[in-house]
Amino acid sequence: VMVWLRRCTHYLFIVVVAVNSTLLTINAGDYIFYTDWAWTSYTVFSIPQTLMLLVGATYYLTFTGVPGTATYYALIMTVYTWIAKAAWFSLGYPYDFIVTPVWLPSAMLLDLVYWATKKNKHSLILFGGVLVGMSLPLFNMVNLITVADPLETAFKYPRPTLPPYMTPIEPQVGKFYNSPVALGAGAGAVLGCTFAALGCKLNTWTYRWMA
Numbered sequence: 001v002m003v004w005l006r007r008c009t010h011y012l013f014i015v016v017v018a019v020n021s022t023l024l025t026i027n028a029g030d031y032i033f034y035t036d037w038a039w040t041s042y043t044v045f046s047i048p049q050t051l052m053l054l055v056g057a058t059y060y061l062t063f064t065g066v067p068g069t070a071t072y073y074a075l076i077m078t079v080y081t082w083i084a085k086a087a088w089f090s091l092g093y094p095y096d097f098i099v100t101p102v103w104l105p106s107a108m109l110l111d112l113v114y115w116a117t118k119k120n121k122h123s124l125i126l127f128g129g130v131l132v133g134m135s136l137p138l139f140n141m142v143n144l145i146t147v148a149d150p151l152e153t154a155f156k157y158p159r160p161t162l163p164p165y166m167t168p169i170e171p172q173v174g175k176f177y178n179s180p181v182a183l184g185a186g187a188g189a190v191l192g193c194t195f196a197a198l199g200c201k202l203n204t205w206t207y208r209w210m211a
Helices: 002-026 035-064 069-090 103-116 121-145 150-156 180-210
Strands: none
Touching: 002 035, 002 069, 002 180, 035 069, 035 103, 035 121, 035 180, 069 103, 103 121, 121 180
């Protein structure tokens, strides 16, 4: 009974984190409408995607103890997001691009660290967290590249009203040193270790709850 209870808790965690990752990602691709805010929103939304991937993938990786399961988890995130975005397309939402599987290469790096350090959990947290945090903002740029024509789409599908705090302002030259990837990677590398540690801790707690 306890074995099945532990397994069910494990799968519940996977579903919850993967679904939340998907929701974050759907709302993290709206560069089309906020053209003036594209770099800022890109930086901000690269970070939660990095952290959600790290929590779920690290949890799954340490739970199974099998290198390769982090990539499998990223695949779950990708498929969930494709399904959710397909639903948005069917409702007429004017997205001009598909979500590319940007999490897969970062998750592969996590698997590689776990395998190369002979399943050392602390190395996974430190090296894996930094590598995923630094790499995902870079891979996430693919999503921006696949936007056909942000300005054309923005004029074609205007938002009827915008609350004052969302009103676009003139872009600031030199803001964030014009490098959203560098800013996202810097923040991701620092926060990534913390969330990789959280993923490991969730695994420990699961066993304790089920013991």
